[in-house]
Amino acid sequence: GTRALVIGAGLGGIAAAGYLAAAGFDVEVFEQAEGPGGKAGSEMIGPYRFDTGPSLLTMPFVFDEWFESLGMRRSEHLGFVPLAPITRYFFSDGSALQSYSQRELFLDEIRSHTRENPEHVHDYLEACRKIYATAGSIFLRNSLHEKETWLSREFLRALPGLPFIGAMTKMDSINRRYFTDPRLIQLFNRYATYNGSSPYKTPGTMTLIPHVEYNLGAFGVEGGIRAIPDSMYAAARVKGALFHFSSPVEKILTEGHRVRGIRVGGERIESSVVVSNADVLSTYEKLLTAPDSPEARRYRTLEPSSSGIIFYWGVKKSFPGLGLHNIFFSSDYPGEFRWIFEKGDLPEDLTIYINITSKLSTADAPGERENWFVLINAPADCGQDWQTITRKVRRRVLEKLSSRLGIEIPPLLEAEGILTPPEIESRTSSTHGSLYGIASNSISASFRRHRNRCRYPEGLYFCGGSAHPGGGMPLVVLSGIIAAKLAIKNRRP
Ligand code: FAD
Known part of the structure; x- marks a missing residue:
């Protein structure tokens, strides 16, 4: 098969590697750390075990789909447990509230613990559902930088709804429209932090995040979050992907407009397909010697999450x-x-x-x-x-x-x-230590994360939190799938 080299074994890199291996590529992954997972790490401190990064799982179906594309069933490799309650909220006035993705339980909680009319919460969560239905799958599952996306039937179908996805207003303004109890405004404003942004700046479209948590559910993971990278790593290996740890990639090699491979430990490894799961900025600044492309220049100006x-x-x-x-x-x-x-x-x-x-x-x-x-x-x-x-x-x-x-x-x-x-x-290697790549503190930043297929150099693909569609475990897995699909589509004979 065609060779594909992946830089980094974070969740995005593992997702791309497994998908490409299942599609017949000869995949090799190079990771600077000693094991897989990137930000989704695990650590023992004395007798205590910690997941070092992510702690809450949403959009479990993304993982189902990834395992399926490898011909496997997620449930046989990775167990998810629906949470009820999800989170206990403690407000500064001394009051408390538990959140649920089971609608009736949540509305009961609202009724007994707040001054809000539970119907407002119901209406709000249904409005969030609509935004997701209109914008969600287009923005999350496709590259926004390929003309096919904009010409697709899916996009044309969504077009009439796009003026209503809250892009021109702020998350906080939408939340104020629905709630009078300031505690609920604060609770739902908190969802801006799921992508490292401010609710007072991020567009109202980001209210699709509460939809994901309250309508699609929040989950715990059997064996801890670390079971996610571990099981995905094992599955990618079964499909033939080779992983090299303690192997920092030093350079991406180019020739003219095209990628030629990478340099690791002074050694040159040739390939016409390179997928970078490393942070976009660190890829540009540390791995590429080619002169700045307009993409790289634009990216540098964006605010980190x-x-x-x-x-x-x-x-x-x-x-x-x-x-x-x-x-x-x-x-x-x-x-x-x-x-x-x-x-x-x-x-x-x-x-x-x-x-x-x-x-x-x-x-x-x-x-x-x-x-x-x-x-x-x-x-x-x-x-x-x-x-x-x-x-x-x-x-x-x-x-x-x-x-x-x-x-x-x-x-x-x-x-x-x-x-x-x-x-x-x-x-x-997450530039500025940002958790989710760039912040979504403006409309343009929210909808213009870095493309998954680089124009320059050709043959370079990006996946991970700093690339489209953004940070968070399910999103970076989607980014790995999008990058892999683009590499498959553009495979050179
Ligand atoms: P990363 O995990 O950043 O992995 C990139 C990998 O590339 C790393 O392993 C790195 O070592 C490697 N690499 C970089 N450069 C090189 C090189 N030159 N050579 C070789 N390897 C290289 N998400 C959620 O969904 N829910 C949460 O509750 C949540 N909470 C979070 C809390 C914290 C504290 C943090 C840090 C993150 C949290 N996130 C959460 C975000 C989530 O962890 C990330 O979006 C996701 O894990 C990032 O995956 P990634 O593929 O972008 O890459």
Whole structure:
């Protein structure tokens, strides 16, 4: 078969590799780390196990489709568990609320815990469904940079609905239209952070994210998130993809307009197809020597998505009041996003996300203990003093949690790991440590992530969070499938 080389074994790279191998390509993957998964990593700290990156799974059908395209059944390799509740929300006024993707359960919760008319929530989630139905599959499943997409029957069918997908308004404005209880506005504004953006800037179209979580469901993964890269890696290998770890790619080789292969460990490996799962900017800046293309120049000007400061805490106590996913909201949400996206710093009062996988997989923490993954949204790295910032943030988080949970947390910590934006960058080559590639803080940024098939050099394809359709586990798997399909279509005899 034709040879295809994949740079990086993140979820996007594994997805592309498996798809291409199943289509008859001779696939080799080169990953700088010691194992597969990229941001979706796993780590032991003492007796506690942590998923180091993603924690919530949505759009499980994307994984079903990927395994199917390899001639396999997802359920035989990877188990998903629907969550009920999904997340426990703790508001700054002391009240709390649980979210559900089971509509009746959620509306009951709204009825008993808020001042909102549950019908508003119902109408809102149905409006989100419509946006997804109009825009979702076109934007998520196709390259936006191929004329076939714009000429497709699917696109023509969606055309009349496109003025109504909220592209010209902001997510926060749409949420204010539906809700009067400020807690629900805050709760649904939070979904902008799923792609590393601000709800006050990201277009209303992003309300398709709540549709995905509330109407299509949120899931836990048997064996932890790390079972996703592990099972996909195993499946891609069964199809014949070869993986090389501890193998940083040094250069993408070109000749004229075309890709010729890559250089790894000083060795030249020839191929007319190269798929980069590395961050788009780091591919341009570190791997390509060719002069800047207009695409590369445009990409450089885009705002990176937010990053995060993550504390991995082994806690020697169990908290029945906490669930698998927990959010402790700040009192000033607009202010928090201004700090992150405009000042490049963090506010005094922080929104805190805690994921406790030992609630689902007891083996992740010993006895009456819990593994807390604590994520604070943070600005992308632009040279801030992260040591000082992290020290301050750690103190504020511990103070807030101690006060909200009514017990001093610091004496309960018996294991700790910390991940900061510069470390995210150095581990996965994600430029500025951004979690989701570029931010969707404007219409053009939302709909113009980097193309999956490069014009220049030809033969280079992009998949992963910084390429279309964007970050998040299911989306990067879609990007791997789109990139693979384009490589198959453009295969040279
Ligand atoms: P990455 O995971 O970035 O992998 C790229 C790979 O390429 C890396 O392994 C890197 O080592 C390798 N590489 C780069 N350069 C080279 C080179 N020159 N040579 C060889 N290899 C190279 N998503 C969700 O769906 N739900 C969540 O709850 C969620 N939470 C998150 C929380 C955190 C803290 C983080 C960090 C991310 C989160 N995400 C979440 C996002 C999700 O993890 C990512 O979108 C997804 O895993 C990224 O996959 P990717 O294919 O873009 O590549």
